[in-house]
Amino acid sequence: MSNVPVHTLNNGTNFPAIGLGTWPLDDADAERAVTEALRLGYRLVDTATNYRNEAGVGLGVARSGVPREEVVVTTKLPGRHHGYEETLASFEESRRRLGLDYVDLYLIHWPLPRVDKYVDSWRAMIKLREDGLVRSIGVSNFTREHIERLEKETGVLPSVNQIELHPYFPQEELRAFHAAKGIVTESWSPLGRGSDLLDDPVVAGIAEAHGVTPGQVVLRWHTQLGAVPIPKSSDPGRQRENLDVFGFELDPGQLRAIADREHRRQGGDPATHEEF
Numbered sequence: 516m517s518n519v520p521v522h523t524l525n526n527g528t529n530f531p532a533i534g535l536g537t538w539p540l541d542d543a544d545a546e547r548a549v550t551e552a553l554r555l556g557y558r559l560v561d562t563a564t565n566y567r568n569e570a571g572v573g574l575g576v577a578r579s580g581v582p583r584e585e586v587v588v589t590t591k592l593p594g595r596h597h598g599y600e601e602t603l604a605s606f607e608e609s610r611r612r613l614g615l616d617y618v619d620l621y622l623i624h625w626p627l628p629r630v631d632k633y634v635d636s637w638r639a640m641i642k643l644r645e646d647g648l649v650r651s652i653g654v655s656n657f658t659r660e661h662i663e664r665l666e667k668e669t670g671v672l673p674s675v676n677q678i679e680l681h682p683y684f685p686q687e688e689l690r691a692f693h694a695a696k697g698i699v700t701e702s703w704s705p706l707g708r709g710s711d712l713l714d715d716p717v718v719a720g721i722a723e724a725h726g727v728t729p730g731q732v733v734l735r736w737h738t739q740l741g742a743v744p745i746p747k748s749s750d751p752g753r754q755r756e757n758l759d760v761f762g763f764e765l766d767p768g769q770l771r772a773i774a775d776r777e778h779r780r781q782g783g784d785p786a787t788h789e790e791f
């Protein structure tokens with residue numbers, strides 16, 4: 516059993532409060548990282564068709580010895596497969612690569628508004644959930660406008676929106692919108708990959724005050740915002756460290772200080788980013 520706290524999604528499903536990212540691991544490294552992480556107590560794993568490691572992730576789940584029903588496996592629909600039939604076919608390929616009977620959470624990876632097929636894909640995701648092949652459906656990199664369109668045209672809200680979120684890009688408005696709609700916010704690049712966040716003196720000072728590491732401070736910041744971070748690490752020591760963030764509490768001043776910096780994205784803008 517794992518003692519990671521859980522959120523309840525808007526369809527009544529349990530969703531762990533922290534997970535493991537797997538980009539840019541290849542199949543062999545993903546298998547090792549997922550096996551190790553599940554044995555340490557992780558119960559949420561994030562992959563995508565475009566990470567090209569679904570087979571490794573599936574083997575990691577199978578070899579970990581953790582009962583399948585305890586693990587939340589997430590994968591994502593790539594841009595080149597937007598469209599109703601294309602989504603159904605793409606999902607089937609993902610499910611086969613993962614070697615699973617069902618996928619726990621299926622996300623549209625990017626909205627690609629210029630392609631303008633994400634509503635068709637969403638209808639296919641609803642069908643996959645109705646057919647029991649997917650437990651929960653969600654989106655990634657969607658803005659408020661994209662989500663409102665899904666709701667208006669299908670009446671079905673996502674359970675999760677996985678977005679770029681870290682102290683350099685705290686996304687207050689989108690998080691507030693999610694909270695109002697009962698959508699769980701999942702944070703990608705939660706440690707601000709590629710930035711100097713973990714060397715930041717403010718984060719270091721707060722870490723010292725709590726006797727934890729800078730990475731733990733940043734991950735705790737996410738969980739106290741109510742967001743679900745999915746830090747990637749292939750190192751068992753850092754995986755263990757990243758999971759161990761529920762035993763201390765940041766105070767309101769510390770929460771503010773962590774994100775009190777010039778805000779900027781590290782990744783693409785959902786309004787324009789195209790990834791197929």
Ligand SMILES: NC(=O)c1ccc[n+]([C@@H]2O[C@H](COP(=O)([O-])OP(=O)(O)OC[C@H]3O[C@@H](n4cnc5c(N)ncnc54)[C@H](OP(=O)(O)O)[C@@H]3O)[C@@H](O)[C@H]2O)c1
Binds near residue numbers: 702708
């Ligand atoms: N939906 C999307 O469009 C999207 C986009 C980007 C990412 N993602 C997902 O989000 C996951 C996480 O994002 P990310 O990989 O971009 O960035 P991240 O998790 O913020 O950072 C990962 C980097 O931090 C290092 N690291 C991990 N734990 C650490 C610690 N405690 N102290 C110091 N360094 C640490 C890792 O190295 P080691 O492995 O050596 O520990 C790795 O280089 C991805 O793996 C992927 O699953 C989704």
